[in-house]
Amino acid sequence: MTVASVAARPANRSLPAALAEAEERYVRANPASQRINAAAQAVLPGGNTRTTVYYAPFPLCIRAGRGGHVTDADGHDYADFINEHTATVFGHSDPVVARALAKAIADGLTLGGPSLYEHELAAAIIARFRSIERLRFCNSGTEANLLALATARAVTGRPAVMMFKGAYHGSLLTFTPGPSPINMPIPFVESRYNDRERALQDIEANADRLAAVIVEPMQGGGGAIAGDKAFLAGLRESCSRHGILLVFDEVMTSRLGPGGLQGRLGIAPDLTTLGKYIGGGMTIGAFGGRADILARFDPGRPGAFPHGGTFNNNVLAMAAGLAALTEVLTVEAVETMNTRGDALRRRMNEIAARHEVALQATGVGSIFGLHFQRGPIRNGDDLDAGARGHEKEIAQLKSLFQLDLFERGLYVTRRILCNISLATSDADIELLLAALDEFLATRGDLIREVVN
Ligand code: PMP
Numbered sequence: 001m002t003v004a005s006v007a008a009r010p011a012n013r014s015l016p017a018a019l020a021e022a023e024e025r026y027v028r029a030n031p032a033s034q035r036i037n038a039a040a041q042a043v044l045p046g047g048n049t050r051t052t053v054y055y056a057p058f059p060l061c062i063r064a065g066r067g068g069h070v071t072d073a074d075g076h077d078y079a080d081f082i083n084e085h086t087a088t089v090f091g092h093s094d095p096v097v098a099r100a101l102a103k104a105i106a107d108g109l110t111l112g113g114p115s116l117y118e119h120e121l122a123a124a125i126i127a128r129f130r131s132i133e134r135l136r137f138c139n140s141g142t143e144a145n146l147l148a149l150a151t152a153r154a155v156t157g158r159p160a161v162m163m164f165k166g167a168y169h170g171s172l173l174t175f176t177p178g179p180s181p182i183n184m185p186i187p188f189v190e191s192r193y194n195d196r197e198r199a200l201q202d203i204e205a206n207a208d209r210l211a212a213v214i215v216e217p218m219q220g221g222g223g224a225i226a227g228d229k230a231f232l233a234g235l236r237e238s239c240s241r242h243g244i245l246l247v248f249d250e251v252m253t254s255r256l257g258p259g260g261l262q263g264r265l266g267i268a269p270d271l272t273t274l275g276k277y278i279g280g281g282m283t284i285g286a287f288g289g290r291a292d293i294l295a296r297f298d299p300g301r302p303g304a305f306p307h308g309g310t311f312n313n314n315v316l317a318m319a320a321g322l323a324a325l326t327e328v329l330t331v332e333a334v335e336t337m338n339t340r341g342d343a344l345r346r347r348m349n350e351i352a353a354r355h356e357v358a359l360q361a362t363g364v365g366s367i368f369g370l371h372f373q374r375g376p377i378r379n380g381d382d383l384d385a386g387a388r389g390h391e392k393e394i395a396q397l398k399s400l401f402q403l404d405l406f407e408r409g410l411y412v413t414r415r416i417l418c419n420i421s422l423a424t425s426d427a428d429i430e431l432l433l434a435a436l437d438e439f440l441a442t443r444g445d446l447i448r449e450v451v452n
Contacts, residue, residue, distance in 0.1 A: 015446045019396050022403040023057060032073035033061040052085060055414040065092030068423035070411055078411035079428035081418040086252050086367060087276035090328050091423025097280045100323035104315045117318035124325045128259050131268035135288025136297055137312045141251035141275030142170025144285035148271045149186060152212035152245040154305060155293055160206060161186050162213040164193040166380030168221030169214060169249050176222045193219055193379035196234040207242040217261035220252035223383055224362045224369030224417055229265050236267050251275040256338055256365040258331040280320030333422055338365030341420050344429055348436060355440035358451040370416040372397050372451050393450040401439060408435040
């Protein structure tokens with residue numbers, strides 16, 4: 001589908017009217033997704049088992065994916081800019097990964113012992129991430145963070161953990177938009193992202209009770225906000241001084257450089273958590289770092305920390321991850337993907353500037369966020385300040401953007417946190433840029449009424 005082949009949009013008098021029309025068209029265009037959602041409502045709360053993929057009035061049900069595209073239940077084809085919320089780095093069903101999976105399935109699943117694969121996958125990860133000397137696998141990024149924080153508390157004998165407003169460390173460690181009521185009952189000390197002075201003061205004031213400081217080197221779910229090097233280096237220095245473990249949550253950001261974002265920044269945390277793509281598209285998580293800390297899990301040592309987990313070394317994730325990391329996501333491929341992402345973000349910002357609207361692309365490398373806001377965005381407080389008084393309208397603009405882009409065959413998230421994968425084509429990037437240009441041309445006045 002090309003932009004020119006889609007009928008011109010009607011001019012809208014108001015944002016609510018534009019959104020209502022877009023929603024009406026969405027409902028008409030997606031009867032199968034609507035039907036599936038209605039059936040799911042009977043058995044899953046809100047028809048949903050994963051909050052991240054919900055949006056009103058109902059989300060598109062995705063039935064297939066190939067390369068850089070996905071197809072929904074109504075047969076629409078989309079260029080995929082969601083890419084499983086950054087977990088799809090290789091494109092859908094990359095043939096090398098698919099072959100490794102087919103072999104693992106043929107050899108038998110859930111075999112009840114160490115597999116042929118986990119030490120090789122661990123070695124492939126350790127070869128890339130300089131601060132990871134030893135690691136352990138688990139089943140998700142959430143689990144990796146829970147284990148890293150539990151480890152830090154056990155090793156230091158201190159109870160509390162410092163985190164940053166706007167952080168997302170998993171479904172039980174959620175601080176965006178605010179702290180979740182079902183977070184783990186750990187005493188948390190909240191500080192401000194990218195505010196070095198405040199963070200160092202907060203560490204100083206709580207040093208004797210802090211086991212760990214956990215931080216995303218780029219806040220992902222919080223809006224693709226790049227961490228400032230001086231801020232992160234300050235955390236490193238202060239944690240070392242006070243015997244606090246610095247945990248980098250690289251579940252999302254590890255795809256931003258061959259050695260993760262920590263490699264690009266040249267900062268070594270004590271512990272790193274990983275997930276998403278490192279299982280080649282299968283369920284996985286990992287936490288690793290200093291050998292002396294991870295040694296506490298050596299089951300041959302007296303008093304070792306127990307860490308079972310039926311699927312910690314499940315052969316599908318181990319085999320797919322190994323093939324993906326060693327054969328598909330080469331160092332060169334990571335660098336090319338992220339360079340292309342940098343160029344895409346730059347061009348998006350150029351388009352926004354040309355239309356003179358309050359819109360900016362944030363992020364690092366292959367991950368970008370779009371925000372209807374001018375001025376620097378350093379943390380959740382900046383985002384809150386930018387939206388103050390028109391939070392509802394900004395949410396409406398984001399909904400309108402998503403629905404308009406769906407019509408142009410572009411799969412984007414409602415909060416407009418997107419990314420490219422190795423399988424994203426140049427043509428699809430051009431389509432995205434054309435759709436952004438068109439959105440700002442047709443909806444620019446609606447944006448200007450909300451933000452200036
Ligand atoms: N940390 C970060 C930074 C994440 O982005 C995510 C997932 N989006 C997680 C942790 C949780 O990972 P999972 O969804 O695999 O539990």
